[in-house]
Amino acid sequence: MLSDVNDRNGYLNKTFSCSCGRVHKTSLKSINLEKGAARALAAQIISDGYRCPLIVADRNTWSAAGGFIEPELKKAGITYRLHILPGEEIHPDE
Ligand SMILES: [Zn+2]
DSSP states (O other), X not given: XXXXXXXXXXXXXXXXXXXXXXXXXXXXXXXXXXXXXXXXXXXXXXXXXXXXXXXXXXXXXXXXXXXXXXXXXXXXXXXXXXXXXXXXXXXXXX
């Protein structure tokens, strides 16, 4: 479990033993939870070197942010795939 969001960069591209008793691995290059993160997505994708990202969002997030993310990605020339998670409320379970 990632219990302290301030330590999140310590989890990038690493394997770690978790308090749940399992070993987890992430290949994430960056995490941005700051205000305005969605608007900075295109620049982050380019900075991280992704060429054809898969964007995963729940319906509420996409309806709130998709309207300005899509034009930003198009303007930046980023080809992407989109997966909208089904359901009204999404809860992580490992
Ligand atoms: Zn765990």
